[in-house]
Amino acid sequence: MQLAAGLAQGYIDPNAYSELEIMWLSRQQWLLALLLLFSCVSVSAQQTPCQFSVRVESEQQSDAAGAHSQTWLSRQSYALLDHLLQKVNCTAQPVSIPAGRAIKMLEDGELDVMVAMSETAERSQYSYFIGPHHTERMVVVGYRRLAHTVNSLAQLLRMNGAISVTEGAYYGPEWHHMLADDPQLTSRLFYASGNQQKLAMLASGRVIASLEDEMIVDELLSRPELAKRYVKFFVLHENPVYFAFSRRSIAPAMQIQLQQYWQQMVDSGEVAQIRAQILNRQP
Numbered sequence: 001m002q003l004a005a006g007l008a009q010g011y012i013d014p015n016a017y018s019e020l021e022i023m024w025l026s027r028q029q030w031l032l033a034l035l036l037l038f039s040c041v042s043v044s045a046q047q048t049p050c051q052f053s054v055r056v057e058s059e060q061q062s063d064a065a066g067a068h069s070q071t072w073l074s075r076q077s078y079a080l081l082d083h084l085l086q087k088v089n090c091t092a093q094p095v096s097i098p099a100g101r102a103i104k105m106l107e108d109g110e111l112d113v114m115v116a117m118s119e120t121a122e123r124s125q126y127s128y129f130i131g132p133h134h135t136e137r138m139v140v141v142g143y144r145r146l147a148h149t150v151n152s153l154a155q156l157l158r159m160n161g162a163i164s165v166t167e168g169a170y171y172g173p174e175w176h177h178m179l180a181d182d183p184q185l186t187s188r189l190f191y192a193s194g195n196q197q198k199l200a201m202l203a204s205g206r207v208i209a210s211l212e213d214e215m216i217v218d219e220l221l222s223r224p225e226l227a228k229r230y231v232k233f234f235v236l237h238e239n240p241v242y243f244a245f246s247r248r249s250i251a252p253a254m255q256i257q258l259q260q261y262w263q264q265m266v267d268s269g270e271v272a273q274i275r276a277q278i279l280n281r282q283p
Contacts, residue, residue, distance in 0.1 A: 050090035052112040052245075054081065055102035057194045073134065073215045076278040077115040080133050080265075081243055083274060087261035088254065098193035100167035109248025116213075117244035118170040126247050128255040130262050132240030133271075134215075138171055140233040141202070141217045142209030150209070150233045153178060157185060161208030164201040167191040171211055172237025202230070211236060 057074070078092070085092055095102075095111065105111035107126040116136065119129045140156060150156050153174060156163070165171065179185055190207055192198035195216065202210040203226075214232070221227045243262075245255060265271045 050088070051093040052085055052090055053095050053110075054078075054092045054113045054115070055099070055106075055111060056094040056096050057196050058096045058098070071216050071219050072278060073116075073213060073219075075281075076275050077133060079274050079278055080271060081113070081115055083270065084130075084243070084258060084262055084265065087265075088257055098167065099169065100191070100193070103168040106244060106246045107248075109246050112246055112249050114244045116241040118239055118241055119244075120170055123244065127244040128247060128250060128258075129242040129244055130255070130259050131242035133243060134241050136239060136241045137214040137235060138211055138237045139214045139217055139235050140209050141212055141221075141230055142233055144229060144231045146208065147231045147233065152234060153236065156209060156233065157182075157188075159208060162188050162190050162201075162206065164190045164192050164198040164207040164210040166195060166198055166211075167193060169211075170239075172239070175211075175236060209233065 056078070082092055092113075097105070097111075102111055102114055103123075106114055116134060117123065117127070117129070118136065123129075140150070140153075142150065146159065150159060157178065170176075190198075190201055192201060195212065198210050199212065199220070201207045214235070217232055221230060221232075243258075245258065
């Protein structure tokens, strides 16, 4: 009783107990302190929100090109990601950074996830690919006056003028083999920080053509003022794209959970439902 009372009151009276009792009581106080410490850490961990940093396009840079973040494809990609992360009680934290820098941060574990990423052998070394959430059909879009003279990549590269591409983007084997065969072609490329800047270069007349997903191009060309000036030349490449999660910041167990939940979303029709909802909200 004396020991229990001393422990409860938080002090030890050396005159009231033997040396053995004092040692026993000191040990109990240390154990109690450790329990309190672990309890505080546990509560703090429970209160810390689970967030995944995700790369988003920068702010609108050209009224003529429109805002990429407002396109149907962009809105559906991030809506699907939001719903997927909710399955593991997490949320997305948008980070506005250039595409090239974002890929490096994904590799280093400083960024958790990127949307609409093509799967390649190099990227698989530092990314988990979950999906696919979209089939990307890459087209070349440019001035309408060139429509009858540009029907292939070889013809495009023979034209005078710059071409805008997104830094770090994958445009298929034909494109990359062409650049490997003629490194000087890179001097004609404008490496944009993202889709928004890339299309802004085209809208401002600083490049003769741009490489972009056909779905985005079709949405832009639905605007009469743009359809008068630009047209699709040809399809360059087509492949599925995924949510790419950093291997350095995402635990393997979490990756398995995310993949399983994504498949459940596909099988249950939830993915199709989200896409339909976004389409119905088109401005």
